[in-house]
Amino acid sequence: MTDDDFALSRRSFLDRVLVASAGVGMSVAAPWTALAAAEPASGPRVRLGVIGTGDRGRALIQNINKTRNCTVAALCDPFAPHMAKARALVPANTPVFTDHRAMLDAKGIDAVVIATPLDLHARQTMDALDAGYPVFCEKAMARTIADCGAMVTRARQRGKVLQIGHQRLFNPTYLNALKRAKSGEIGTITQIRASWHRNRSWRRDVPAGGQEREINWRLYRARSAGLMTELATHQLQVANWFMDGLPTRVMGSGSICFWKDGREVYDQVALIYDYAEGRKVIYTSMLNNARYGCEEQIQGSKGTIEPELGRIYQEVQPAAVPALAKMRKDVQAGRKNTVPIGGATWFPELPVTTPGDSLGWGEYDETMLQFEGFGEAVRSGKEVPGLLAQAYYASVASLLGEQAIDTGRALDWPTDLVTV
Structure with a gap:
């Protein structure tokens, strides 16, 4: 399309x-x-x-x-x-x-x-x-x-x-991304990396007379799970959607690392959700650095889809030339190159920088x-x-993630959920 x-x-x-x-x-x-x-x-x-x-x-x-x-x-x-x-x-x-x-x-x-x-x-x-x-x-x-x-x-x-x-x-870009993923265009999906990073405290001004917990309800455990319910729920729904399944267990870590202002909810979290056949969803969220913003990277054996950015990328795998084979050819051809002694023996594998293709945008x-x-x-x-099932399981995943962080244990997917 x-x-x-x-x-x-x-x-x-x-x-x-x-x-x-x-x-x-x-x-x-x-x-x-x-x-x-x-x-x-x-x-x-x-x-x-x-x-x-x-x-x-x-x-x-x-x-x-x-x-x-x-x-x-x-x-x-x-x-x-x-x-x-x-x-x-x-x-x-x-x-x-x-x-x-x-x-x-x-x-x-x-x-x-x-x-x-x-x-x-x-x-x-x-x-x-x-x-x-x-x-x-x-x-x-x-x-x-x-x-x-x-x-x-x-x-x-x-x-x-x-x-x-x-x-x-209901986003046409995401629907097109899902169609292309299901058609096999990016191969077998084995990992999804998702993040939602912001650089603001979430704290709002409270008018004279109080109402702190009414205005800043996102910061208190009785009212919210913070990053897990206010942000992660969206992307866990996307992960379940593209994985065509539900997590089997989750482990995670969280902390109040930066905004030490009396809040009760974490200001950064990092979680791993296991899915069938060893597949993973890796999720991070923080409130003091917005460099990577909101994104999902749906990674398959043939390519990657980034629906939030509206792009699809194909894997680029150029044939590798072993270093010794290259040196032998250079010697045979009379080419002389400097051989580093004690220099760098490894070079970083940088991200693929091809522009990819558009997934289309809705009006x-x-x-x-x-x-x-x-x-x-x-x-x-x-x-x-399908909508209610998607929402229910995304909410369960977010709340189970909160429990995993709180307990410091890997938690299995609940077996006593209602039928949707």
């Missing part, structure tokens, strides 16, 4: 992505299969009630506003400064609430969007499902593996759509596209195949 193939329009997105991901051999690799209409069904927009209007909540609102099939019909947040910013993004007559249960009781919405701190996800999701609403919840799913499973179970019991915010599943933000998918799922009453 070329860049032109990914000059996507809203009219053709569902159909194009179906083509891009066809034939990869598993439903989770082609999440749009059940939504393969040329365009979303006509009818009234799906009315969404958004719980949580912080930075992420407002980003979701802006993307919802770009869709053809969804609209923001209510806002909920007890923190007035966040609510004031969110109200500027929606019509002036949009109802606002400070308690999510009041919003659920007020009706006037078709589905719920949750963008609150991680420790609130499970309770708010189950409240919404119990009230009869489909739910879109930001990743990670919940603060504990047990709560992640409880969310899945409750959605199944209520017969309602539950979709988690893993937008890379629209994948966060907006995932809401178009959610809107269609709400209309049909059928979740997009």
